[in-house]
Amino acid sequence: MVFGVAGMPTNYKGKLNGLFPWLTEKGLNGIEIQCTYGFKMSDDNKKLYRERAKNGFFLSIHAPYYINLGSLNNQVVGRSKSNMKEGIELAKSIGANRIIFHPGGGHENTENGRKIAIKQIIDAINEFTSEIDMGDVRLYPEIGGKIASLGSLDEIIEICKKCKYCYPCIDIAHLHAREIGSITSKEILKSKLQKIKDEIPDKFKEIHFHAYTINYGDKGEIKHLYFGDKMPDGSEGLPNLDDFISVIKEMNIVPWIISEALDSQELGAKYMHDLYVK
């Protein structure tokens, strides 16, 4: 099981080497390295991560947001493919075996436009993964938080069906936001996960989760909520994390869960960890 944080938690003020014990004392054993500005890392940090990965720490990497395999611009797609290969090399070099990325987009936001884009993304992934030694690295297309962005549950499942190295990154908050507040009960959340189990059974056990509560509007995601905060209208923040952990247990999922709670990543992660082991 892995419970971890997205990036350097806002509440942690020290250097990278102090972060690991800071997380360990909270029961946490994972970090999702945010490569927002590119798959770059100093040799010192590479060494630190590599050592921790060898000693029971679980690393995943979030790809830069400029990666766009679904763009209409061939140059952008070409660059994104080579960027992804750099990411795979970086992941192998530090012992991270999951790369999380957003599929990207640019085609018309119609049923047909989205289909064309998903097909293009699948072809691009199958192309660059055949040109490189993947080692233990697996790629995780993530559910997008905005309705217009590619990455609905069905689209993520489709990519995972057609790409050998792709597994689903289920951001339950994004799913809730892009479906305008769909996850209002434990049963609904369970049915979403059951769909993944039915459609890609061999990949179900390796799901990567992002979990936190979120504010949304009619276009989908607006803002991640601080751990435990209510919605601006005073209602409970959703998806409900207690329900989430109980679904994880009922479905016998070995969790790999990253908390993206606003400025309180470690509080959300610790809360879910403690519920899980209770």
Ligand SMILES: [Zn+2]
């Ligand atoms: Zn996410």
